[in-house]
Amino acid sequence: MRRLYALVDCNNFYASCERVFAPHLRERPVVVLSNNDGCVVARSAEAKAAGIPMGKPAFQCEGLFKRHGAAVFSSNYALYGDLSARVMAVLARLAPALEVYSIDEAFLDLAGVPGGAGAWARRIRDEVHRATGIPVSVGVGESKTLAKIANRVAKKDPACEGVFDLAVHPDPDAVLARIETGDVWGVGRRYARRLESLGARTALEFKRLDRDLVRRALTVAGLHVWLELHGVEAVPLEQAAPAKQAIASSRSFGRPVRELAELEEAVAAYAARAADKLRSQGSVASCVLAHLHTSRFRQGVPHYANAASQALVPATDHPPDIIRAARAAVARIFRPGLDYKKAGVLLTGLEAASSRQLSLLEPGREESERKQALAETAERINRRFGRETARFAATGAVRPWAMRQTRRSPRYTTVWDELPVVRA
DNA sequence: TCTGGGGTCCTAGGACCC
């Protein structure tokens, strides 16, 4: 049977999330900043029209913000994550199979839906909006890559009203002829440049290149894109996310950090966060790497960045062990007298906790059980009363290094004290 | 003053094995 995929993509997702609980912002430009209030990472249609650029440092945009009356928000991942889960839950009801591709995108298997894919896609769009308040665009195609392209058309062309079905289009190649190679999923800046040197500027020209030439110039990764443009599935739907092979947690600091004690505290907090993620996917780690950086942008002073790793023997998911190792690692690369801007932790050598490689240094059963009980108790408390209600002292109480977040909206859907109030 | 965070896969080359 012919395959048929839909890509559902939330429009301007973070900006749309902010509007769900602040409907008075519907006409105003809305902008959302990256962590630490660094760069513009999401813009409503009005903000795009006002010429507010994606990825630009916020401090360089303040004039633009003011001139256009933009509502500017710090990132509120508690809100975005929760609304994302609601969108995905609606989608799961509307398709036999679903791949959650990112916080704001999902691929759906649409083969065999009743009444045709186009009508079904419109139903998806309407149902998600009704149930969550989030506007989405839906693209349909015979491979995930073609569905991505269709989605792009759905977004760009107002006549589509958010839905475009490339599979029933009378002349799909004419559509591909209007897509630049760099806008094709899997083609970044480098590949686009190589393709251009081969004479292909559009998706259609790419599709018409010789297969072996593509394989040589762009490796198998590029070949997969080429096949998908031909409607041949090369990137199958992944319904269950595979366990991560590495888990990272890193942040820029709200202000420069000079003291080792503060760096250790920050790294401990990131290690605790990474350990949480590790435990929630049921893995143990055999190595922890800590890294730190001074500012990449400051003129006149040399940039210092370094990393050190520490083995975890035996592999573990015990937060205090991971915190201790991360602190030890960062102490080894600390150089006094520098202004640090960022640090982070990476857990690698992951394996399933259930099939863990045992070690001669294995702690006794009693100790293992004590460790498990500690971590599980903290998790229970935090599930019930909110993240970080119970936390490790090593991660700091005051946290002077914490990221800036001066314009965060309430966590409307995940924190009792921040629930929206409705008066009727 | 101020510039994000978190991942995956592929390839080439070296070490090492029989």
Added chain:
DNA sequence: TCTGGGGTCCTAGGACCC
């Protein structure tokens, strides 16, 4: 003169994605 063949594992770097 002449210097095998085949394989695995690891790492660093490059490329991509959101």
